[in-house]
């Protein structure tokens with residue numbers, strides 16, 4: 028069959044988007060999803076996202092990692108899906124949609140999408156790292172010169188090692204640039220490589236930085252390999268609410284692929 032797809036990217040984190048309002052996409056076909064995301068044998072992407080109908084919401088987000096397995100929440104994917112819903116005419120400038128981790132509110136203005144993430148009430152930190160769930164699990168380590176880190180090798184070791192093992196985690200390496208700005212590089216579980224950006228990861232770094240007193244700011248700028256993102260939140264007694272991830276979400280091309 029011919030499958031129509033749309034390609035989007037948010038700070039270089041790229042996704043194949045499919046309008047599945049008809050519910051005809053063969054979701055159980057892990058190999059197909061993996062192939063569509065393959066950069067040599069397919070379209071190429073860090074993940075694949077289906078836009079589906081949902082009762083009481085504008086739409087439902089169904090997200091798969093590039094390996095073909097359904098993933099946890101994807102922040103940049105969510106932002107790109109909002110832009111896609113806007114392109115399809117499903118929404119105008121604001122929306123409330125449902126994803127695997129619950130309800131999300133978002134706005135879109137001139138290609139910039141601001142996405143509300145889940146509340147975070149647990150940040151586990153020790154001297155070496157922080158671990159928290161921002162919709163997806165994230166290990167966060169701060170250091171001085173992240174440009175020198177072999178993110179794929181070191182990230183993969185942490186992802187499969189104690190205490191994460193098979194279930195794994197995404198791994199972020201962060202460097203403080205100023206009181207309210209950071210640089211981040213991320214190893215993504217499910218892609219099993221460094222990606223150019225990770226929205227839930229950047230969100231995790233911002234909250235970990237606040238939680239471990241690296242900053243008192245609640246509006247942080249984060250530079251990733253593929254561009255710039257912003258994270259803002261309210262903090263009360265180490266609980267984080269009104270967490271917003273903001274940045275560009277861009278349509279790249281569309282096409283049909285025979286599968």
Ligand SMILES: N[C@H](CCC[C@H](N)C(=O)O)C(=O)O
Pocket residue numbers: 040092098099100101102103104163164196197215216217218224225226227228
């Ligand atoms: N790129 C995504 C994160 C995907 C998380 C996924 N790799 C997993 O936890 O399995 C983001 O922008 O938030």
